Amino acid sequence: xxxxxxxxxxxxxxxxxxxxxxxxxxxxxxxxxxxxxxxxxxxxxxxxxxxxxxxxxxxxxxxxxxxxxxxxxxxxxxxxxxxxxxxxxxxxxxxxxxxxxxxxxxxxxxxxxxxxxxxxxxxxxxxxxxxxxxxxxxxxxxxxxxxxxxxxxxxxxxxxxxxxxxxxxxxxxxxxxxxxxxxxxxxxxxxxxxxxxxxxxxxxxxxxxxxxxxxxxxxxxxxxxxxxxxxxxxxxxxxxxxxxxxxxxxxxxxxxxxxxxxxxxxxxxxxxxxxxx
Amino acid sequence: xxxxxxxxxxxxxxxxxxxxxxxxxxxxxxxxxxxxxxxxxxxxxxxxxxxxxxxxxxxxxxxxxxxxxxxxxxxxxxxxxxxxxxxxxxxxxxxxxxx
Numbered sequence: 001x002x003x004x005x006x007x008x009x010x011x012x013x014x015x016x017x018x019x020x021x022x023x024x025x026x027x028x029x030x031x032x033x034x035x036x037x038x039x040x041x042x043x044x045x046x047x048x049x050x051x052x053x054x055x056x057x058x059x060x061x062x063x064x065x066x067x068x069x070x071x072x073x074x075x076x077x078x079x080x081x082x083x084x085x086x087x088x089x090x091x092x093x094x095x096x097x098x099x100x101x102x103x104x105x106x107x108x109x110x111x112x113x114x115x116x117x118x119x120x121x122x123x124x125x126x127x128x129x130x131x132x133x134x135x136x137x138x139x140x141x142x143x144x145x146x147x148x149x150x151x152x153x154x155x156x157x158x159x160x161x162x163x164x165x166x167x168x169x170x171x172x173x174x175x176x177x178x179x180x181x182x183x184x185x186x187x188x189x190x191x192x193x194x195x196x197x198x199x200x201x202x203x204x205x206x207x208x209x210x211x212x213x214x215x216x217x218x219x220x221x222x223x224x225x226x227x228x229x230x231x232x233x234x235x236x237x238x239x240x241x242x243x244x245x246x247x248x249x250x251x252x253x254x255x256x257x258x259x260x261x262x263x264x265x266x267x268x269x270x271x272x273x274x275x276x277x
Numbered sequence: 278x279x280x281x282x283x284x285x286x287x288x289x290x291x292x293x294x295x296x297x298x299x300x301x302x303x304x305x306x307x308x309x310x311x312x313x314x315x316x317x318x319x320x321x322x323x324x325x326x327x328x329x330x331x332x333x334x335x336x337x338x339x340x341x342x343x344x345x346x347x348x349x350x351x352x353x354x355x356x357x358x359x360x361x362x363x364x365x366x367x368x369x370x371x372x373x374x375x376x
Contacts, residue, residue, distance in 0.1 A: 199368060200357060200361050202368075264354070
């Protein structure tokens with residue numbers, strides 16, 4: 001009986017040692033708007049918009065600087081970088097998906113790849129730490145632009161009638177099945193393709209951003225914990241190690257998502273250009 | 278002991294608050310509780326699928342290393358399509374949880 005009373009007294013004492021506001025002591029995930037919604041710097045322009053503008057400017061300036069060098073001499077500095085990127089887009093994206101005839105698409109796909117990558121990478125740059133593609137607006141308009149370009153290419157190469165005939169009535173399907181196939185093809189080509197492109201980019205970047213936020217907050221709340229359990233503070237190093245690993249992983253994801261967005265665009269455009277494949 | 282008291286006090290706070298929910302709040306709470314389950318279910322299929330895609334791609338690359346480039350591009354395409362399902366589940370999670 002005495003031991004129980006002692007335990008209760010100790011527990012009460014420990015309870016009184018804790019700070020009064022216990023809300024600040026635990027791990028509280030903030031509302032999602034405080035993570036993703038930024039205040040306007042100028043009306044209508046917030047951090048995400050600034051990152052988008054900066055991405056467009058950086059991409060343009062880097063490639064314009066590279067253009068100023070004499071192409072017949074050995075490349076130096078920024079031109080090396082530009083040539084690596086152009087070669088990557090030509091070899092690993094266009095040649096693998098559209099073949100030689102698709103090389104005319106290099107400027108379009110190159111600008112798309114560079115812009116998306118530079119929008120993704122601020123997610124891991126310290127003090128910026130917000131991928132511009134983690135808000136739906138940017139991926140949505142990228143996908144909208146893809147939809148316009150994709151359909152316009154199909155119409156240009158196959159004619160209005162031929163394009164919609166190929167999309168809605170794919171050859172080699174039994175006639176009775178068109179009742180089933182045509183609505184599916186209509187939705188999957190005109191709606192699901194751009195939608196899934198946008199959602200894939202957006203959700204990947206948002207998921208990565210939330211992961212980083214969760215582990216950063218967990219680290220902070222463990223290391224700053226005012227507690228009598230002396231192990232709690234050093235345990236904070238574990239989420240910190242994972243945070244470092246995830247930051248490196250996010251570099252890979254930022255690259256991979258830009259790559260996948262561009263590759264899928266190339267595949268779809270290639271399909272619209274040559275319907276028989 | 279400390280943890281137990283903390284859990285108990287949190288439970289009491291929740292119970293005290295339970296009487297004050299409007300119908301809309303109760304619905305939002307139920308949706309938030311189901312959000313994790315929804316994402317978990319959405320992740321099963323794509324998890325299996327991505328595992329199979331990578332496994333088969335590694336098999337193909339090991340058998341024919343000279344075709345590794347083509348296999349890798351196709352593999353990423355397949356992963357992108359499969360992953361989309363899990364990502365739509367993740368968006369559903371965000372919508373249920375926060376919207």
